[in-house]
Amino acid sequence: MHTGRYIGVMSGTSLDGIDVVLAAIDQNIVALQASYCHPMPLEIRRQILSINQGQSVTLSQIGQLDTRLGRLFSDAILALMAREGLTRRDIVAIGCHGQTVWHEPQGDAPFSMQLGDNNTVATRTGVTVVGDFRRRDMALGGQGAPLVPAFHRALLTHPNERRVILNIGGIANVSLLSPGEVVRGFDTGPGNILMDAWIWHHHQRPYDKDGQWASSGQIDTALLDAMLADPWFQRPVPKSTGREYFNYGWIENKLADCGPIAAENVQATLLALTAISITDLIKQQGEWDRLLVCGGGGHNNVLMQQISARVPAIQVALTDEVGISSDDMEALAFSWLAYRTVSGLPGNLPAVTGAKDFTVLGAIYPANPLDGR
Ligand SMILES: Nc1ncnc2c1ncn2[C@@H]1O[C@H](COP(=O)(O)OP(=O)(O)OP(=O)(O)O)[C@@H](O)[C@H]1O
Numbered sequence: 549m550h551t552g553r554y555i556g557v558m559s560g561t562s563l564d565g566i567d568v569v570l571a572a573i574d575q576n577i578v579a580l581q582a583s584y585c586h587p588m589p590l591e592i593r594r595q596i597l598s599i600n601q602g603q604s605v606t607l608s609q610i611g612q613l614d615t616r617l618g619r620l621f622s623d624a625i626l627a628l629m630a631r632e633g634l635t636r637r638d639i640v641a642i643g644c645h646g647q648t649v650w651h652e653p654q655g656d657a658p659f660s661m662q663l664g665d666n667n668t669v670a671t672r673t674g675v676t677v678v679g680d681f682r683r684r685d686m687a688l689g690g691q692g693a694p695l696v697p698a699f700h701r702a703l704l705t706h707p708n709e710r711r712v713i714l715n716i717g718g719i720a721n722v723s724l725l726s727p728g729e730v731v732r733g734f735d736t737g738p739g740n741i742l743m744d745a746w747i748w749h750h751h752q753r754p755y756d757k758d759g760q761w762a763s764s765g766q767i768d769t770a771l772l773d774a775m776l777a778d779p780w781f782q783r784p785v786p787k788s789t790g791r792e793y794f795n796y797g798w799i800e801n802k803l804a805d806c807g808p809i810a811a812e813n814v815q816a817t818l819l820a821l822t823a824i825s826i827t828d829l830i831k832q833q834g835e836w837d838r839l840l841v842c843g844g845g846g847h848n849n850v851l852m853q854q855i856s857a858r859v860p861a862i863q864v865a866l867t868d869e870v871g872i873s874s875d876d877m878e879a880l881a882f883s884w885l886a887y888r889t890v891s892g893l894p895g896n897l898p899a900v901t902g903a904k905d906f907t908v909l910g911a912i913y914p915a916n917p918l919d920g921r
């Protein structure tokens with residue numbers, strides 16, 4: 549086992565910043581030592597959004613964005629290393645998820661594309677990088693997502709408590725941890741992504757702080773029903789999704805059949821959609837004692853209240869209560885997945901992704917021994 553200090557880097561579907569963590573890892577003991585959120589420049593965010601929402605782009609634009617993101621992730625990592633007084637020799641490896649620009653797990657030729665050139669990251673940091681985590685699972689017939697349930701299983705399984713771990717990022721996903729049972733997990737659909745898109749369109753604010761705007765509106769039941777009737781919600785698990793499906797255009801399509809609705813009522817309805825799509829799926833999948841929430845949506849009090857109200861028999865709390873920072877969960881997971889890969893251990897869960905088998909995930913970009921001579 550390659551025990552030691554790892555860095556995890558995650559830039560998720562919300563495009564709100566690059567999360568970087570430093571973790572000391574020994575098998576399934578993962579101790580968070582530092583974390584940092586590096587800003588996402590507006591121009592890079594705009595370029596990612598244009599690819600992710602299906603606007604036409606050239607191969608040159610994709611290639612340049614790959615290089616720019618590789619530099620940006622390096623800057624984020626080097627900033628954390630400087631703050632913590634670390635040199636490259638202090639770190640075993642960096643797990644760098646990359647920026648998902650398209651995720652298409654269905655169809656004849658499924659794929660998932662993350663940008664952020666890992667050769668650039670390895671060269672600029674002088675540290676071994678593990679990246680491209682999703683495609684090995686897809687090559688085995690899996691969705692390539694969600695991957696974090698394996699980390700939840702390793703760290704958050706309880707001997708006699710039936711737990712759901714819920715990440716509310718841009719997209720929401722769950723891990724279902726029942727003692728003695730195989731772990732399941734899947735994306736439940738939109739987390740914050742639609743609420744963020746709607747408030748950006750109307751008020752140019754990146755998100756609806758604490759659900760304040762949503763709570764000034766009323767749920768529109770016709771719109772809610774139209775949204776919940778979307779076939780994605782009825783799809784069987786395993787399933788995963790992204791911004792290429794749930795985006796501003798998706799809201800406009802649903803609105804087209806419902807006539808004019810006040811903007812704050814649409815926001816209230818989008819918040820309800822997130823709460824209902826999450827809790828309906830959780831309830832369908834069995835009985836649970838505790839729901840532990842991570843990701844930015846855990847800061848949205850109105851959303852948390854609606855979720856709690858819909859699962860009255862389940863205790864709801866943030867993962868911080870059981871010792872894992874809810875804001876750092878995903879970046880921590882990628883530090884641990886890097887540890888698994890360099891140790892030659894599998895990282896996926898076939899029962900979650902639908903892959904034919906367990907596999908070591910990702911590609912290793914070794915630190916160059918000639919660097920820094
Ligand atoms: N105080 C708050 N009130 C409401 N929403 C909030 C608050 N703080 C964060 N958020 C929401 O959380 C989002 C960021 O969440 P997070 O960083 O978990 O997403 P992500 O990791 O990019 O997404 P994913 O998990 O899908 O990859 C913001 O875009 C915002 O919508």
Ligand SMILES: CC(=O)N[C@H]1[C@@H]2OC[C@@H](O2)[C@@H](O)[C@@H]1O[C@H](C)C(=O)O
Nearest residue numbers: 648651693694695696719721788878
């Ligand atoms: C393709 C992709 O990047 N998917 C993300 C996204 O964000 C949340 C959800 O959709 C999840 O499936 C996944 O991320 C986490 C880190 C995962 O793989 O578990």
